[in-house]
Amino acid sequence: MKKNEIISLLPYSEPFLFVDEILSISEETISGNHTFNKNAFFYKGHFKNKPVTPGVILTECMAQIGLVCLGIYLLGKENSTTNQTFALNSSEIDFYLPVFPDEKVTVVSEKVYFRFQKLKCKVKMLNANGEIVAKGILSGMILKQDNLK
Amino acid sequence: MTSEEIYVQIQPIIKAYLPEDVSAEDINPDSDLTRELNINSAHLVDIILDIEDAFNIEFKNDDMEKLRNVNDAILLIQQKISA
Numbered sequence: 001m002k003k004n005e006i007i008s009l010l011p012y013s014e015p016f017l018f019v020d021e022i023l024s025i026s027e028e029t030i031s032g033n034h035t036f037n038k039n040a041f042f043y044k045g046h047f048k049n050k051p052v053t054p055g056v057i058l059t060e061c062m063a064q065i066g067l068v069c070l071g072i073y074l075l076g077k078e079n080s081t082t083n084q085t086f087a088l089n090s091s092e093i094d095f096y097l098p099v100f101p102d103e104k105v106t107v108v109s110e111k112v113y114f115r116f117q118k119l120k121c122k123v124k125m126l127n128a129n130g131e132i133v134a135k136g137i138l139s140g141m142i143l144k145q146d147n148l149k
Numbered sequence: 150m151t152s153e154e155i156y157v158q159i160q161p162i163i164k165a166y167l168p169e170d171v172s173a174e175d176i177n178p179d180s181d182l183t184r185e186l187n188i189n190s191a192h193l194v195d196i197i198l199d200i201e202d203a204f205n206i207e208f209k210n211d212d213m214e215k216l217r218n219v220n221d222a223i224l225l226i227q228q229k230i231s232a
Binding site for chain 1: 189190191193194197198208210213
């Protein structure tokens with residue numbers, strides 16, 4: 001599966017798409033990047049007159065690249081992604097540095113396991129200087145549309 | 150291995166993933182893992198992986214579809230360890 005094909009299969013759109021580019025992908029690991037648009041809706045309120053990217057949005061970006069893009073790639077090897085949906089089920093992330101508007105981040109994710117539709121990964125986010133912004137463990141399930149639990 | 154012996158081993162594994170509103174006393178051989186014990190699909194996978202380690206066996210995707218309650222798990226484990 002091609003890198004840009006994966007992005008076209010993502011179930012997200014603006015204003016909630018946090019993947020710009022997939023840099024590398026394999027069965028075991030993925031890296032990709034995203035630049036946080038300074039006009040993004042959340043900067044208006046987080047924080048008042050002092051925009052900083054919310055931790056939940058950083059986590060979302062890590063999950064979209066680290067779990068969902070990798071999950072689509074792994075599924076593509078088995079079957080199609082139609083009627084599949086993605087559910088984040090666990091996140092344990094530590095944050096180290098703030099991410100300001102217009103910053104570009106790179107997410108690197110390593111598969112711990114993908115079994116019975118559950119994908120668990122070690123994920124880190126780096127800023128443009130290569131400094132670790134956040135890292136931790138994320139896991140998600142790939143579910144059939146009729147079973148959202 | 151008897152069903153009872155297996156049950157004693159898997160009960161603490163299941164207990165570790167019970168939501169706070171379900172007590173360990175609610176676990177019995179007929180308990181439906183997702184519907185009655187309220188274990189979500191991700192934790193069901195965790196339980197399977199822990200069972201694999203505890204009994205040194207491997208589950209297949211088909212096995213997962215047969216697994217609804219504690220008894221199903223016991224039967225599957227018995228099949229695997231005797232195979």
